[in-house]
Amino acid sequence: MFAHYIHDLNPFLIEFGRGWGIRYYGLAYVAGFLAWYYGLLWFRHKGWSVLNDHQISELLFFTVLGVLVGGRLGYCLLYDFAETIRNPVSVIAFWNGGLRGMASHGGIAGALIGFLLWARKNRVDGWAVADNAAVLAPVGIFLGRIANFINGELWGRPSELPWAVIFPGSGTTIPRHPSQLYEAVGEGVILGLAMLWLRAKKPRPSGRVAGAFFVVYGIIRIALEIFREPDLGDPLWAGFSRGQWFSFGLCLVGAGIWWSRGKGVKELRG
Numbered sequence: 001m002f003a004h005y006i007h008d009l010n011p012f013l014i015e016f017g018r019g020w021g022i023r024y025y026g027l028a029y030v031a032g033f034l035a036w037y038y039g040l041l042w043f044r045h046k047g048w049s050v051l052n053d054h055q056i057s058e059l060l061f062f063t064v065l066g067v068l069v070g071g072r073l074g075y076c077l078l079y080d081f082a083e084t085i086r087n088p089v090s091v092i093a094f095w096n097g098g099l100r101g102m103a104s105h106g107g108i109a110g111a112l113i114g115f116l117l118w119a120r121k122n123r124v125d126g127w128a129v130a131d132n133a134a135v136l137a138p139v140g141i142f143l144g145r146i147a148n149f150i151n152g153e154l155w156g157r158p159s160e161l162p163w164a165v166i167f168p169g170s171g172t173t174i175p176r177h178p179s180q181l182y183e184a185v186g187e188g189v190i191l192g193l194a195m196l197w198l199r200a201k202k203p204r205p206s207g208r209v210a211g212a213f214f215v216v217y218g219i220i221r222i223a224l225e226i227f228r229e230p231d232l233g234d235p236l237w238a239g240f241s242r243g244q245w246f247s248f249g250l251c252l253v254g255a256g257i258w259w260s261r262g263k264g265v266k267e268l269r270g
Contacts, residue, residue: 032144159227
């Protein structure tokens with residue numbers, strides 16, 4: 001009774017030829033970083049941040065560097081370890097797939113390291129900065145997942161639901177869950193609203209919102225991976241994919257941050 005949508009979206013906003021051009025995936029990164037910058041300006045207006053314009057600009061640089069380096073290293077070490085060892089130059093081979101060879105877990109870890117390094121340099125509370133980032137990061141994640149859908153990658157498991165999508169890139173005509181859109185809603189909208197609600201609650205020790213971000217993101221990712229087709233060659237350990245196991249680890253890290261930051265630490269603004 002239903003004609004499933006056949007994915008035919010062009011990943012390029014503007015294509016110059018031979019696979020070069022302006023991709024929606026790259027624009028998602030740019031838009032996410034702009035949301036981080038203007039979000040901090042808004043937080044300053046609300047009294048959640050005391051950073052001046054120069055500090056925000058410098059923090060943006062550290063954030064971009066942390067996300068790109070962390071995301072790339074995360075992909076190479078967690079999902080493509082054998083090729084990375086065989087050919088270490090592949091780590092910087094952005095021309096081979098561009099920003100698509102990125103891992104969200106690595107990007108999150110890289111961003112946190114970037115915040116803390118910047119905070120140490122400027123002698124401010126890096127955990128307060130991470131709390132604000134926990135509210136803004138879901139914007140970038142949402143845009144990234146939408147770009148995944150436009151690219152026709154990271155598709156879901158087979159499904160006969162009326163909104164299932166046929167992804168020609170999967171090599172079959174089997175309808176599949178549009179898991180990218182599920183993750184956009186879960187890791188973007190739901191996670192973002194949860195972090196905004198938690199950040200607005202006062203008083204609370206700095207760092208606890210960041211800890212909650214790791215836990216909630218991990219739980220949502222574990223749940224939504226049920227609908228996502230494991231990457232080619234991705235082994236299932238005890239029935240869980242690598243993405244789910246990494247998310248379990250993220251939950252443990254987040255719980256540790258939440259617990260450690262609640263031991264008599266006063267609230268600080270970043």
